[in-house]
Amino acid sequence: MKNITEVKDLCTGCGTCAGLCPQNIIKMEIDQKKGIYVPIIKGECNECMTCIKACPGIGVDFKELNMMIFGRQPKDLLIGNYKDCYIGYSSNEKLRYNSSSGGMVTQILLYLLKEGLIDGALVTRMNPKKPPEPEPFIARTPKEIKESKGSKYCPVPANTCLKEILETPGKYAIVGLPCHIHGIRKAEKINKKLRKRIKYHLGIVCNHTPTFKATEFLLEKLNIKKEEIKNISYRGEGWPGNLKIETKSGTILLLPEYWGSGFGQLFIPKRCNFCVDHMAELSDMSFADPWLSEFKNEKKGKTLIITRKNSNILKEMENKGVCRIEPIKPEKVILSQIYNLYVKKKLHMKSLYHSNFPRIDFIDKIIGFFEPSRLKIPWTLKRRYISLYSLIASLKARRDFLGK
Ligand SMILES: Cc1cc2nc3c(=O)[nH]c(=O)nc-3n(C[C@H](O)[C@H](O)[C@H](O)COP(=O)(O)OP(=O)(O)OC[C@H]3O[C@@H](n4cnc5c(N)ncnc54)[C@H](O)[C@@H]3O)c2cc1C
Structure with missing residues (x-):
């Protein structure tokens, strides 16, 4: 790898490369199609490799x-x-x-x-x-x-x-x-x-x-244009809180049910x-x-x-x-955090860095196959699917991690 643009889908969009580049030629810009930040090189790169050495995306x-x-x-x-x-x-x-x-x-x-x-x-x-x-x-x-x-x-x-x-x-x-x-x-x-x-x-x-597609999807559902927004806060007003959108015309929308919808998934x-x-x-x-x-x-x-x-x-x-x-x-x-730990420590753990970590068994493989992010399910069904899926995965995780 010669420069940071070659990291492609492994990029986390964290901005370390841009923060460290000695030539100051790496900028983080939004890829509108993917809705994530990606590094762009604006200038002649001298291939010092600082960006590559510090990139957490690569590993x-x-x-x-x-x-x-x-x-x-x-x-x-x-x-x-x-x-x-x-x-x-x-x-x-x-x-x-x-x-x-x-x-x-x-x-x-x-x-x-x-x-x-x-x-x-x-x-x-x-x-x-x-x-x-x-x-x-x-x-x-x-x-x-x-x-x-x-x-x-x-x-x-x-x-x-x-x-x-x-x-x-x-x-x-x-x-x-x-x-x-x-x-x-x-x-x-x-x-x-x-x-x-x-x-x-x-x-x-x-x-x-x-x-960014998650927020865009929500705004589209609410029929609010990006340009109309004055402020958006995803949490606050008690626990677990509201998603609050304030528009320039003074409308305030509180969306507590956002929490249960799993829309970010x-x-x-x-x-x-x-x-x-x-x-x-x-x-x-x-x-x-x-x-x-x-x-x-x-x-x-x-x-x-x-x-x-x-x-x-x-x-x-x-x-x-x-x-x-x-x-x-x-x-x-x-x-x-049992469900999320299960997803990260079992389903995402392709190469184990701890040899004594719980082994991935046949049931994990089946659960992994049905991971919501892998399947193309319509939005209306997906919410229910995610609830059922996380329940099953959490039960497996409780047994594996806590012996319950
Ligand atoms: C994307 C995301 C996913 C999360 N997932 C989980 C989860 O799965 N389970 C769980 O229990 N908790 C999760 N959290 C953490 C939780 O939402 C709270 O941040 C945490 O409980 C701390 O609360 P607080 O009231 O002490 O933080 P606050 O006092 O409200 O401070 C929040 C701090 O986080 C920083 N911050 C906010 N968003 C970001 C961001 N996207 N990137 C970098 N810094 C940021 C702010 O600058 C601020 O300093 C997640 C948070 C984020 C942003």
Whole structure:
């Protein structure tokens, strides 16, 4: 491979190549047909190979990176290297209510900034000029950090911001999906400056990123033109929250039923079907929704947290009253993500990086064959199909992973 455009369908669209390119000639642009970001080379490439070396799409050596980050291989193959698991929420009621789950990611960033532990954080907000598009940026004030709260269920080339981290000395935190973290870790391996400057890696647990086609499909169903949108937020207003669309004419649409519809499952980028990391295993801390029966009446929101490094921060924050945390058993963390873990750790695990991982048996092969993203099923039937399929896969996963 000579340059990044040859990565093709393996590209995660993370933007690491653009953020690192010494010639600054790689730009991330939306491929309108696929609804994902792809790298475009704008200029004469001198084939230095920096982009290829840091590209997480081509592959991630988990063994090597686990050694580099934690100095050991994980004992738990579903969660990865970890110290503790917590359930927590921000003490700031407004933030908690308007973030994705319990507002812990945003609260941690606010704390790190206030305590002078970071000068900025790589985060993502919706682009105010082109609302259905995201805008990754380096937030340097509490206001900017708060603007980034909430999950964006669309592609995000977050790692393009590595450029600013490389150009501006300081201490940084980064927030990213597993693929963003993979790119950053690979970049840190070859770039000492990044290794020194990025102090905190906050990982967002991720099943997959819906392509832009998911939002477009929704807008089409609602008969709203892209140009009419003033703002779109995918989460917020309690837990699990609403998808909220504000139009320029002042109409506000709240779509709570969006959560049950599984519509994002129809628009999965090809590359997500090869991903084996649901839990953001190479982050310092991972954050998720607590999809457990005991939280079914939760209205304000709580964040599920896996600490891997820098776990003292959480205790300090609790002592200062900015958040509440309580321990949760790792089995519960696994149970809360059981279906997605099954998909990533069994169905997507084409080449095992752990020889002692549960073997893929005949039933897994059958379940894998019927994976919703592989089959062409009409939208109306697909929703029911996904529910039935995830139930069967979850039962198999409970037996394999938890012995239940
Ligand atoms: C695409 C996607 C898929 C997810 N899949 C799952 C899942 O399968 N199971 C599960 O339990 N949880 C999943 N989550 C995580 C969940 O939605 C919350 O992000 C998590 O619970 C943290 O909540 P919080 O209230 O602490 O975060 P908040 O305080 O609201 O902060 C969210 C942070 O995430 C960053 N962010 C948002 N969207 C993106 C993005 N697309 N790329 C990079 N950074 C982003 C923001 O910049 C912000 O810093 C997913 C999130 C995303 C974005």
